[in-house]
Amino acid sequence: MSIRRLPEKLVNRIAAGEVVERPAAALKELVENAIDAGATRISVRIAEGGISRLEVEDDGCGMTAADMALALERHATSKLPDDAIEDVTTLGFRGEALPSIASVARLTLESRVAGGDGWRRIVDNGALAGEGPAALAKGTRVLVEDLFARVPARRKFLRSARSEYAACLDVVKRLAMARPDIGFTFDHDGRRALDVQGGQDRLSRVAALTSRDLAANSIGVDLDRGEVHLGGVISLPTFNRGIADHQYLFVNGRPVKDRLLVGALRGAYADLLARDRHPVVALFLDLPAHEVDVNVHPAKTEVRFRDPQLVRGMIVGGLRRALDEHGFRSVQRPAEAALAAWQQEPVAPAQPATGLLFGHHAPREAPAVHLFGAEQAPASGEITARVYDRMTAFAPAPLAGRAEVATAPPPEAAxxxxxxxxxxxxxxxxxxxxxxxxxxxxxxxxxxxxxxxxxxxxxxxxxxxxxxxxxxxxxxxxxxxxxxxxxxxxxxxxxxxxxxxxxxxxxxxxxxxxxxxxxxxxxxxxxxxxxxxxxxxxxxxxxxxxxxxxxxxxxxxxxxxxxxxxxxxxxxxxxxxxxxxxxxxxxxxxxxxxxxxxxxxxxxxxx
Missing domain, CATH: 3.30.1540.20 (MutL, C-terminal domain, dimerisation subdomain)
Known part of the structure; x- marks a missing residue:
């Protein structure tokens, strides 16, 4: 068989197989574009887990009509000003996301720059379906509908709408955690699932996206080693989870799921957690661009370090040092369920002076038991054996603890x-x-x-x-x-x-x-x-x-x-x-x- 050049539409679908494997992958590319456009507020709306509808709207710099047409071509990007691909500082730069998504879905792209007119461009599964003016504020809105509708071999491998929704929410959480200066909203089937305001500090943003209790049960990490900086928030070992879904790792602001970093994290908590328990962490590693290769995976979820041992040693050592400095700290407050388990003894009505022991009613079939009967009252300071027996018959069980005679004054609790x-x-x-x-x-x-x-x-x-x-x-x-x-x-x-x-x-x-x-x-x-x-x-x-x-x-x-x-x-x-x-x-x-x-x-x- 002779060698032939593949048609552009098929090339885009092959690229989509690398970049757009599920709705969450398409959403990741669109939100990253919004962040790189300088947005301060990003709104995400999806339906049926993103399978039938994905919409991302931002207030970034926007695009002109000519830029929009160019953005829908392969290998066209504004994120590489020169040929130095190793010095990229933006989240996305491959220039394949928009044309790849447009080749397997119906994509509507609307954008307006400050002082200009809005424009709309519609591409239906790789073919231009229309374009014209659009009314919107400064920024960009991208709508993706019926993902993989005309590629049944790909669509049948998608998971349930609930699973795809969970993956989309995780993507937005990770990107929102990386940029606490940007506000994010996330709606699924018309219901608001996430809403965080911009301008938050890192701890507040991490706690808002993971657990409100994290702020009181966390440790800050701040470590410099040469040009490499490690920062973030880690939980106390006693504040843990059964699965590792609350471990967020970032390299130069980019969310990653790198095996080296996960292994270093596991090593840092090696003897502090059981094998089936996992800490809650958000670690941000910043290092010069030439020390890390971010282009080793089509979705850019994995990275390669020039000096992996330095990175691993820094994470293990930095986290160990932070945990050591907090000594005997533990989760300080009992769970609400534990507090609710405390029982209060019901208060009985007050009894007369000759009433029952301890203010409780005696059983109806039994006569009332008095401290002293018709017999002669005991001498002052004495309790007869008979009365003692009557009292102990109704007394609670003895305490399990025991006290000892002090040989020295007890120390002060303060x-x-x-x-x-x-x-x-x-x-x-x-x-x-x-x-x-x-x-x-x-x-x-x-x-x-x-x-x-x-x-x-x-x-x-x-x-x-x-x-x-x-x-x-x-x-x-x-x-x-x-x-x-x-x-x-x-x-x-x-x-x-x-x-x-x-x-x-x-x-x-x-x-x-x-x-x-x-x-x-x-x-x-x-x-x-x-x-x-x-x-x-x-x-x-x-x-x-x-x-x-x-x-x-x-x-x-x-x-x-x-x-x-x-x-x-x-x-x-x-x-x-x-x-x-x-x-x-x-x-x-x-x-x-x-x-x-x-x-x-x-x-x-x-x-």
């Missing part, structure tokens, strides 16, 4: 952020009084984090104290697991686990970390072997060992169900206050919550 221990409930939670509220600590989760941070210091060169076993213990495993343990033996020794190969399918454990106490060596070593095999092989050994350390910490923590005395409780609180990341356990759950005094007073109707 001197400590986590307050002073006042007791323990259910042998699991420490109740402490802080200056501004009531603090409840999960003793197992908190101690698990403290043990992990100690193990991590051992990995950083401060050897973890180990205790030798009276009799070395042999643990049998399969040969690949033994190979992995043998390769990691020097690093495990820094964590206090000394082991050596003992035949092809076993290892001998000689010592374990002293802080773990008496533990099941077989279970510990088996878990370590599983972790070395199960974590992402792309991670370095040191990163995998950090995850292994989290497993080790869980083995030696103070378990729920153990009774602590007051001194032990206060010692745990004081250690938490000086330990990084002690606000969340190794699985991303909070180790402590605070019930503010205002909330306590509301529970009792004082406010």
């Amino acid at each position: 001197e400590h952020p986590l307050g002073i221990a006042r007791g323990q409930i259910a042998k699991t939670y420490i109740v402490a009084e802080a200056e501004d509220g009531l603090v409840i600590v999960d003793q197992h989760a908190a101690h698990e984090r403290l043990v992990l941070e100690t193990l991590k210091r051992g990995m950083a060169g401060q050897a973890v104290p180990s205790q030798g076993l009276l009799m070395p213990e042999v643990v049998e495993l399969d040969e690949p697991a033994c190979d992995r343990l043998e390769a990691a033996a020097p690093q495990l020794a820094a964590l206090g686990v000394e082991l050596e190969r003992f035949g092809p399918a076993a290892v001998m454990v000689r010592s374990t970390p002293a802080m773990l106490g008496a533990i099941d060596c077989t279970r510990l070593v088996t878990d370590i072997a599983d972790d070395l095999a199960g974590y992402d092989a792309a991670l370095g050994l040191s990163e995998r060992l950090e995850l292994v350390a989290a497993t080790m910490a869980c083995h030696g923590s103070v378990r729920a169900g153990r009774t602590l005395n007051v001194a032990e409780m206060n010692a745990l609180l004081r250690q938490m206050e000086v330990t990084p990341h002690s606000g969340q356990c190794n699985h991303g759950r909070p180790t402590w919550v605070k019930l503010a005094m205002d909330d306590v007073e509301k529970l009792f109707g004082r406010k």
